[in-house]
Amino acid sequence: MNMIEVKFKVNGDQVRMLVKPYETLLYTLRERLHLTGAKEGCGLGACGSCTVLINGKPMRSCLVLTLEVEGKDVRTIEGLKKNGGLHILQRKFIEHGAVQCGFCTSGMILTALYLLETEEKIDHEKVIRAISSNICRCTGYQKIINAIEDAAKEVGKWSY
Amino acid sequence: MLILPRFDYVRPTSIKEAISYNLRSKNALYLAGGTDLIPRMKLGLNKPELIIDLKGIEDIEGIKADNDTISIGALTTLWELERSKLLQEYFPHLVNAINLTSCETLKTRATIGGNIIQELRCLFYNQSEFWRKAKGLCFKTGGYRCHITGKQNCHANYRSDLGPVLLSLHAKLVLEGPAGRREMLITDLYTGEAAHPYNLFEGEIITHIVLSRKKTKGGYWKLRVRGAIDYPEACVAISVIDGSINIAVGALGPSPYLLTLSTSDLRYLDEFFEKIQPVANTFLEPRYRWEMAKYMAKKLVLQFSKGGKNEHDRGEV
Numbered sequence: 001m002n003m004i005e006v007k008f009k010v011n012g013d014q015v016r017m018l019v020k021p022y023e024t025l026l027y028t029l030r031e032r033l034h035l036t037g038a039k040e041g042c043g044l045g046a047c048g049s050c051t052v053l054i055n056g057k058p059m060r061s062c063l064v065l066t067l068e069v070e071g072k073d074v075r076t077i078e079g080l081k082k083n084g085g086l087h088i089l090q091r092k093f094i095e096h097g098a099v100q101c102g103f104c105t106s107g108m109i110l111t112a113l114y115l116l117e118t119e120e121k122i123d124h125e126k127v128i129r130a131i132s133s134n135i136c137r138c139t140g141y142q143k144i145i146n147a148i149e150d151a152a153k154e155v156g157k158w159s160y
Numbered sequence: 161m162l163i164l165p166r167f168d169y170v171r172p173t174s175i176k177e178a179i180s181y182n183l184r185s186k187n188a189l190y191l192a193g194g195t196d197l198i199p200r201m202k203l204g205l206n207k208p209e210l211i212i213d214l215k216g217i218e219d220i221e222g223i224k225a226d227n228d229t230i231s232i233g234a235l236t237t238l239w240e241l242e243r244s245k246l247l248q249e250y251f252p253h254l255v256n257a258i259n260l261t262s263c264e265t266l267k268t269r270a271t272i273g274g275n276i277i278q279e280l281r282c283l284f285y286n287q288s289e290f291w292r293k294a295k296g297l298c299f300k301t302g303g304y305r306c307h308i309t310g311k312q313n314c315h316a317n318y319r320s321d322l323g324p325v326l327l328s329l330h331a332k333l334v335l336e337g338p339a340g341r342r343e344m345l346i347t348d349l350y351t352g353e354a355a356h357p358y359n360l361f362e363g364e365i366i367t368h369i370v371l372s373r374k375k376t377k378g379g380y381w382k383l384r385v386r387g388a389i390d391y392p393e394a395c396v397a398i399s400v401i402d403g404s405i406n407i408a409v410g411a412l413g414p415s416p417y418l419l420t421l422s423t424s425d426l427r428y429l430d431e432f433f434e435k436i437q438p439v440a441n442t443f444l445e446p447r448y449r450w451e452m453a454k455y456m457a458k459k460l461v462l463q464f465s466k467g468g469k470n471e472h473d474r475g476e477v
Contacts, residue, residue, distance in 0.1 A: 001166050021169035021211070024198075043162035044199040046389060051265055057239070058265040062162075063198045065191075067169050068213060111265060132388035133263035 008069045010035070011079025019066045026050045026061040029076060037077035037106040041135070048134035051107035052076050058114045058133070077106035080113070089113055089151050096147040100138035107134045112148045121159035122152040162202040167209055171216040175336050175365060178212050182363040183338055185210040190365060192235055192274040195266050200279060204289035205301070220273075220367045223247070230373050231334075234273025234366040238322075239264070241272060251371065253378035254325050257397065260382050261321040263389045273366045276323050276333075276349075277358055280316035280414055281391065282441045284308070300354070308439050314354035317411055317441045319391040324410035325380055327418050328399040331371050337364030350415035357414050376401060377464060381456040383411075385443055393444045394453040398460040405464060409453050412438040412446075421461065429457060 003018035010033060019028055029035045029052070041047035043062050050062040053075040080087040089109050092098070099105050108131060115122060115130040127148050136144060152158045172178040182188045188210040191197055200206050214220070214235060221233040223244055230250060232241065241247055242258045262270060284298045284307045297303030300314045308315050323346075331346045339361060346369075349358055378399035384390040392411040399406045403422070407429070410416040419432040433454050438446040 001168060004169065020166075022164040022167050024164065040161060043202060045195055045266060048263075048265060054268075057268040059268050060195075060265055063194050063266075063269065065169065065194070065198075065211075065213075067171070068194075068215065070171075130264060133265040 004067060006067055006070050008071060009073045011075055021065070021067060023066045024062055025052070025064040025066050025069055025074070028066040029061060035076050035078050039103050039106065041103065046135070047104070048111065049104050049107045051110045051134065053110055053114065058111050075110070077109060080109070088154060089116065089148070092147040092151040093144070096143045096150065098140065098143040098147040100140045104134055104136045108136065108144055112151070115148070116152060116155065116157065119157065122157045123159045124149065127152070164198070164201050165204070165207040167211050169211050169213065171213040173216045175217055175220070175367065178214060178217065178365065179336070179338055179363055181210065181212050188212055190214055193237065193269040193271040195262070195270045196274055196278045203287065205285070214365065225373060228373055230371045232272055232369045232371070234368060235271050238262070238267040238270045238272060238275065242267065250373060250375050251329065251378070253380045253397065253399070254322070254329070257321045257325045257380040260380070266389065272322060272369060275320050276326065276369070277360070277366065278320055280354055280357055281319050282316040285316055308441055315439045315441055316354045316414060318357060318413065318415055319411045321382065321392055321395060321410070324395055324397040324408035324416040326369065327416050328378065328397040328406040328408040329371055329376065330401065330406070331369050333366055334368040334370060335360070335364050336367050337361050347418060352413070352415045354414035379460045379463065381460060383449060383452045383456070393442050394449040394456070396453055396456040396460055398464055400464050405461060407457055407461065409436060409457065411442070412436050412449060412453055426458060426461065429454070429461065
């Protein structure tokens, strides 16, 4: 199989590389770009641990071929840090102890990030609905929910 | 790690180009959202030599409306449809069904066209190659007999959420293929045969789903095991069109079943359900799924035969 050239943005940086046509975005991110934040859980789109933002929307990178993101803007958990400081969601996850084994964490944070960036007002229902896309096999959902709600409160989007 | 089979990839910019790629290749598959196809390829159920990505084609995406019709491009994502003010106004039960489909981060990719003609599912089919070979191949994957019934035919299950709703709405499909463009009612799409579930020609693409622009009352109920990311174990969609009630029952056979009631005489409903005979191809017992579908259908018919308020609970059982 011929390698095909693909150009896209990862966390703001332009990337230009040759990839195999049957390569998933998750593989490219982890094995070629060494961005190992996105994890392969099930590989079948059921668990959400490979979630990344493509053109601002959360998607499962294990179900996306790298060639499909030609010209698009990909954001991973590695791109959340700003000026050396952690993102508010990352801080809140640490404060609330919302990380157990850590395998679902980057997917959870990116799903929550989308919620935090797009919704005007956030309530408990919306948080539950957003992270229903992701599975935490340690079943530590309560602390994850607390962390996201706390982050929403801090950015002033919580609907009291 | 699950690895995809080796294939080539092309991204045509027009439907004609896509069809010509399909004609040139012996074993090509169209890729839309990929939420159904990519897992199947990872499980070794499909091994194409060429993947034709339809997302480069612009005019089969988005919602367009004129005075009489609402036309949905087959490549429109469920995420976009769920947020459409127009659909919420005209077909609230369709939006409700989309709401109950899968989860947010899959809906950002899943398309309505792909949802309608998704591959049938079965406990013995949607498994890894290793699992299937250890068990012995089932009829659908090239084995001698079906593991559920022991007979020499397939009993896979049509588990789309949106198929039954569109069926109850009498949606029209616009198709384009090597022989040209044609239109068909969605009622003609389904064959009722699990081996060949859709009346589509080789290389044909659904380009648009057309609905008549009338505010339609209706409801959708779904029986499921998990609260998120789950296919229906049984589902019922109801649309009230010109005074008659269309009932579509899904996930109990290779095609959804449709009944049109002019009055809400529940005896017809009992007769209708006698024809539906689900088999043990999902997690829940077939008898239970059948009883629940009947219950959901009766509830919905009663609700909408009494004038039918268009209010929605979450529609989950």
